[in-house]
Amino acid sequence: MNAIPDETLLSALSIPGTHESLSLHGGPLLKRQVWTLDTQLKLGIRYFDMHVGIWLFNQKHISVSDSHWLFGQKIHFDEALGIFVNFLNVHRSETVLVKVTLHGLYKRKVREFMMNLIEKYRNNIWMKLSVPNMQQARGKIVLLQSDTFSIGTNNHDSYFFENGKLINVEVKIRNIKSQLCGHYIVLTNSAASAYRSPNTRAQKVNKQIYSFVDQHKKSSTNQGCIGVLSMDFPSVELIKNIIEIKPCNCKHQLEQHLHLTSQHLGQTGTQLKHHLDQSQKQQIEQHLGQSWKEELRQHLHQTLASLGLILNQ
Known part of the structure; x- marks a missing residue:
């Protein structure tokens, strides 16, 4: 052996x-x-x-x-x-x-x-x-x-x-x-x-x-x-x-297992990102009020861009 x-x-x-x-x-x-x-x-x-x-x-x-x-x-x-x-x-x-x-x-x-x-x-x-x-x-x-x-x-x-x-x-x-x-x-x-x-x-x-x-x-x-x-x-x-x-x-089985795991993690990451996006939007709207929507949109745009960068790393 x-x-x-x-x-x-x-x-x-x-x-x-x-x-x-x-x-x-x-x-x-x-x-x-x-x-x-x-x-x-x-x-x-x-x-x-x-x-x-x-x-x-x-x-x-x-x-x-x-x-x-x-x-x-x-x-x-x-x-x-x-x-x-x-x-x-x-x-x-x-x-x-x-x-x-x-x-x-x-x-x-x-x-x-x-x-x-x-x-x-x-x-x-x-x-x-x-x-x-x-x-x-x-x-x-x-x-x-x-x-x-x-x-x-x-x-x-x-x-x-x-x-x-x-x-x-x-x-x-x-x-x-x-x-x-x-x-x-x-x-x-x-x-x-x-x-x-x-x-x-x-x-x-x-x-x-x-x-x-x-x-x-x-x-x-x-x-x-x-x-x-x-x-x-x-x-x-x-x-x-x-x-x-x-x-x-067993290489093919390992690659297949890693692919399925990657897919699962990708789906989980998308769901998490969506949840964070919605949660952050609600918090900011409550804090700033409806009259500040334009500023809110700009803030959300920056936040989402940051989130996208983090999730892609």
Whole structure:
């Protein structure tokens, strides 16, 4: 990420990620990944989907599990945070996005644990609702909101996938581009449906993603406006292919936003000028009386000329 300009919004990047990032255990219906957290980071994964909770009320650490809360993944969430922080301390130009979903019967206590961890690593975490630019995100974990944990940056589903297939993606990109350029992070979840082999399905889905990314880089008029791609069992080649996508060009959206803002300010200025003109005229007429109308007209002419000059500066 070192070559990405500081002013680039994080939402304007195409980011490879993993779904159920630490589901490495539990059998063929639960296992979603083969690489440890360290390996995923080294290979270029920058979005992580974490499912956490506690099994017993007297637990002292948050456990990481699969999304069905069936099988513990032999790592605590504070360990995972430590891995992220250590990686970012070494690679200061990088950032990682983390979305946390809470599970189990003791969500309230898990939230308390989460807040303690956030306080511990507050200098290493971006937890604001707004989308950071790269200068703000470098060296930090960017938390994304989830249905069960509301702290973090706003994000929404892209709906690129319909019934397991990429449908009308370029049309959808055009529709979401204005929002992607600053309002929220777009997230595409390509995960397998429950009780189907994630590995078998991922092979088909990942081939679709690879072909789409190839075609997108060659011919899209909105290149790079994809957001986060969260995947099961991504290959090294697929990760690299996503990383190579240029950032979304948000310049047009920014210019359009500034134009609309300018128009609004112009209308507001005209209304204000009219209000001041009428108010000043009434005050002067009351003070001078109707017999001094000629002098009043001259005075108003000078006042309005002055107002016009001020408003045009």
